[in-house]
Amino acid sequence: MKPGNAIEVKNVKKKFKVYFDKGSQLKERILFRNRNRYEERWVLDDVSFEVKQGEAIGLIGHNGCGKSTTLKLLTRIMYPDSGSIELKGRVSSLIELGAGFHPDMSGRENIYTNASIFGLTKKEIDERLDDIIEFSEMEPFLDNPVRTYSSGMYMRLAFSVAINVNADILLIDEILAVGDVNFQAKCFNKLREIKAQGTTIVIVSHSMGQIEQICDRSIWIHEGKIKAEGNPREIDKDYLDFMGQKRQEIAEQSQKKDEAKTMVAEEIETRAEAEEKKRWGNGRARFREVCMSGKQSDRQRVFATEESVKIRMNYKVKQKVQDAVFGIGIFRDDGVQCYGTNTRIEQFKRFDLDKDGEVVVNIEKLSLLPGKYTLDVAIESDMATPVDYFRQAYSFEVYSSLTDVGVFRMEHQWEV
Numbered sequence: 001m002k003p004g005n006a007i008e009v010k011n012v013k014k015k016f017k018v019y020f021d022k023g024s025q026l027k028e029r030i031l032f033r034n035r036n037r038y039e040e041r042w043v044l045d046d047v048s049f050e051v052k053q054g055e056a057i058g059l060i061g062h063n064g065c066g067k068s069t070t071l072k073l074l075t076r077i078m079y080p081d082s083g084s085i086e087l088k089g090r091v092s093s094l095i096e097l098g099a100g101f102h103p104d105m106s107g108r109e110n111i112y113t114n115a116s117i118f119g120l121t122k123k124e125i126d127e128r129l130d131d132i133i134e135f136s137e138m139e140p141f142l143d144n145p146v147r148t149y150s151s152g153m154y155m156r157l158a159f160s161v162a163i164n165v166n167a168d169i170l171l172i173d174e175i176l177a178v179g180d181v182n183f184q185a186k187c188f189n190k191l192r193e194i195k196a197q198g199t200t201i202v203i204v205s206h207s208m209g210q211i212e213q214i215c216d217r218s219i220w221i222h223e224g225k226i227k228a229e230g231n232p233r234e235i236d237k238d239y240l241d242f243m244g245q246k247r248q249e250i251a252e253q254s255q256k257k258d259e260a261k262t263m264v265a266e267e268i269e270t271r272a273e274a275e276e277k278k279r280w281g282n283g284r285a286r287f288r289e290v291c292m293s294g295k296q297s298d299r300q301r302v303f304a305t306e307e308s309v310k311i312r313m314n315y316k317v318k319q320k321v322q323d324a325v326f327g328i329g330i331f332r333d334d335g336v337q338c339y340g341t342n343t344r345i346e347q348f349k350r351f352d353l354d355k356d357g358e359v360v361v362n363i364e365k366l367s368l369l370p371g372k373y374t375l376d377v378a379i380e381s382d383m384a385t386p387v388d389y390f391r392q393a394y395s396f397e398v399y400s401s402l403t404d405v406g407v408f409r410m411e412h413q414w415e416v
């Protein structure tokens with residue numbers, strides 16, 4: 001192993017066997033009892049990376065891309081089909097909730113068995129017992145069998161053991177997610193402390209915020225290979241953009257399916273009639289097309305919180321509309337109005353509509369937090385007469401690497 005390295009993973013390949021179903025009915029099971037067919041699926045296909053001593057890395061990627069498999073290979077719960085994995089020093093891991101715990105034994109007894117799995121002697125555990133109990137805040141429940149614990153309680157105990165075994169390398173899977181907010185915050189502070197003391201950390205998480213807080217580097221696994229690695233802020237952003245694009249494709253496909261379904265429904269109720277239920281006005285002008293564009297497409301369905309967005313409203317005029325007003329309203333899927341404005345509120349100079357055209361609203365930064373949203377658009381004429389009020393003219397989703405809560409991101413800076 002190179003000097004200064006704690007982990008070296010070289011050309012690792014791992015495949016699993018996926019068995020075909022033998023059926024669930026007795027008849028099928030008898031008929032297919034000799035059917036032992038399976039296919040081999042490569043989960044990791046030539047993965048190589050190194051981790052320096054004291055470095056913290058985050059493994060990211062979509063569900064099933066092989067993050068947990070990588071951690072299991074590092075802990076030697078399983079072995080690669082080819083390639084090599086080397087680790088230097090004592091390894092502690094928090095991979096599967098409750099792994100290493102016996103359900104019928106008390107919390108206290110489990111501390112002993114669990115810590116001994118990580119290589120501690122009885123004397124070493126005795127010395128650390130108080131620290132483990134104190135960190136877990138589980139003292140009142142310590143003599144109850146762990147089968148009576150909630151998943152958060154399991155995690156508290158397992159985490160407290162894992163961080164108190166003086167490991168050189170700490171491997172943690174998504175597991176932190178089950179702790180309550182206070183305990184999560186405590187764990188994160190502890191992880192930072194452990195890292196500052198020189199422990200090497202490998203963490204799997206879907207929370208980019210968590211990765212960015214702790215890790216020096218992100219490794220993005222995709223289709224069995226490392227797609228990118230580097231500074232967490234940059235890699236996490238590329239990953240979120242990639243996932244946003246995927247969701248955009250899915251949203252477009254489901255939009256097409258919905259449109260196809262609507263066409264079928266036309267036999268019973270014409271499309272125009274269905275639309276009218278969420279659309280009203282005197283019809284002097286009418287929206288022909290309403291869409292939102294971002295950096296990926298002109299009809300984008302998924303946006304990042306920070307993204308620049310254009311709302312385009314193309315309209316047709318049948319009869320002159322005097323003193324026209326264009327308006328927009330954005331609603332979250334639980335009905336909360338997130339934003340609304342119109343050209344009258346913004347004191348636009350009076351204008352009439354006498355020919356077809358397009359209105360565009362340029363939004364420098366969308367600022368909405370993750371969720372599902374719909375856009376209402378409207379044309380009114382003088383004295384607020386609805387010309388074409390179109391509810392839910394467009395639907396979209398927002399994703400973000402930020403974890404703040406609420407409806408929108410308020411621009412702010414902290415001073416501490």
Ligand SMILES: Nc1ncnc2c1ncn2[C@@H]1O[C@H](COP(=O)(O)OP(=O)(O)OP(=O)(O)O)[C@@H](O)[C@H]1O
Pocket residue numbers: 016017018043061062063064065066067068069070
């Ligand atoms: N023991 C096993 N036998 C067969 N297939 C397995 C086994 N363990 C994992 N897999 C398969 O390997 C793939 C990768 O699983 P893994 O748990 O590593 O994914 P992951 O990236 O951690 O996913 P998630 O984000 O959902 O936790 C999945 O398709 C999974 O079904």
